[in-house]
Amino acid sequence: MPDLCTTGERLFKELDQYIDSIGAEPDKLISVLQKAQELFGYLSSEVQQHIAEALGIPVSQVYGVVTFYNFFSTKPKGKVQIKVCLGTACYVKGGDRVLERFLEELGTKPEEPTKDGQFSIHAVRCLGACSMAPVVLVGEKDFYGRVKPDMVPRIIDKYKEVKVQ
């Protein structure tokens, strides 16, 4: 798979450029990981190793940080990530039933990508849009407010074809 190789190399190069631009200091670790996850989609041990070397810190430290923060993932996620808020304001408005419906429709478990790799469903804490509770966030910016379980199939339909990166 020569193609994949070159994509991989290209991504590593882009990551290195980013590190150069902000400075290779240990306190930049989180920013670098954020960039890496944006580029690669998740943080494989290879990527973590690379970052550890670039910043001159032990891999164990990188791994510690990666596993601490919810945002980072060491496993691939779905191409389209659907976050369902279970913060209190959403929960009392039925966020849990929206979550159940998503899992049911897609036949998957939380955090696990669907078989075709298109979707993954994540239960998250308050998204800071509580006046629209219950809230669903698709990708980074597509918010859906006052979501009812019956709206779930329509939301899924919208992203069936979407290719991310």
Add this chain to the structure above:
Amino acid sequence: MKPMLVIVSVDSNSVLLGAKHFVNYLKELIGKYNLQDTVDILETGTMGVYTQGVMMAVFPDDIYYSVRSVADIEKIVTEHLLKGRPVLSLEIPKDKLKLVVEKEKIITETRIVLRNVGSIDPRNIDEYIARDGYFALNKVLSQMKPQQVLEYVKASGLRGRGGAGFPTGLKWEFTAKVQADQKYVVCNADEGEPGTFKDRLIMEGDPHSVIEAMIICGYAVGATKGYIYIRGEYYGSVENIQKAIKDAYEYGFLGKDIMGSGFNFDLTVRLGAGAYICGEETALLESIEGKSGRPRLKPPYPPTNGLFGKPTVINNVETFANVPPIILKGPDWFKSFGTAGSPGTKVYSLVGNVVRRGIVEVPMGTTVRDLIYRFGGGLVGGKDLYMIQTGGTAGTFIGTDKLDVPLDYDSFKNYGVSIGSGVILAMSDDICPVDVALNTMQFFAHESCGKCTPCREGTRLAVQILERMSRGQGKLEDLDTLKQIAYVTQEASLCGLGQSINVPLLSIVENFEKDFVEHINASSCPHNVCRFIKIQKSKTKV
């Protein structure tokens, strides 16, 4: 100036409803009908009123619309803007807006923190300046010594709006007193308390007010570097703050020799990576340093040993936004609002089953009843209020017997009602306190960083007990165990997360003991929410 001005709310909540899309369409139509020279469009933050649609106002006619579709926009353009005939069907009735909201807003809502939110284009520094923006900084740099700034903030009685209510002036003074080669100012914009979204709307609607305050703070305590730590998910806030920082550098409010004073200050944005505990100040500092956000043992406190071990002031977004007006108008002016112990105002997030969900800024000492009924418009569908969560997940659960408690930083101590980060979550009786308690403790169990045992294990145990109870398998002793967990985690935990679990847990168990006992004795959930296993009842939540 053009003869007509259309203001559109594009805060996150409006964006959810399609605001961005509507603005684009509005622009398109204005081009199509050649109205470019007649109509100006201003995108602004929240107007503080929430309807089912996006708020749009047309001036000078002073007409407010609630827009839900592009067809609505079309009507407004072709009828109102083109022909001067307001579209009555879309207008928010004056009695709803002017009497209930506007009038009360003018009389009772007191906008200090939100003074510009919803009135200016947050991405245009000139509009901020036009409303006395950076005047406070100018006053400080040209007429005041750092000590005088400290005196001002101390005398104002301003207390931290992040939840704990620590006197801001004292915190600044502690930091100022320490000698060090480098000091820092940090803004806590990690807003993670479920139910809270005020900091987001402040940053989106008036980013310069926070930046100006941080520079003033730097001058007062002798710090030359600042960080704003923003929740990673707050894209809109990040964008507006970054734009504002860039403009402030261009105008010479940031950088070297600010306004010719010789004072230097640099400001950087850092993004959070999804951990509630990073809102705790020392965990947040760890996170800026690139580490896992585990809280540090206190003391020492940040004013002496903060970021990179250097003296550091860390304040909440709303706390900072109060500073420029205090400098400009003086401590006595500020103290004329609110209560003796907690001067000024508080921005609340009204959520749950209230008619008007959104943010509102009112003087400290406003009662829960007023917040829910006067500003929130009461409950949806005229339902009965059953339980209210005040202050956020780390706050209190109260019943309707405490509606008349005036909220401020002493109301928890005096009445058991926490102001916290300003959440007012109203719930009618289709929720179940046991179920809500379970959701709350699951949250803490998930967010506990695991550094110390009482918090890590206590939250897990509480979840197990509540799960059992919500399946109808609870025992009376469980209530005592829950209380015990609350006391132990409060006493023995390392940081504020563990130490404050007792607040929600005890308040819900004590104020709603009847519901807990019924879960133990009755054969089904009194609110029809929990699925009891023993009699195979299915979950029928409405």
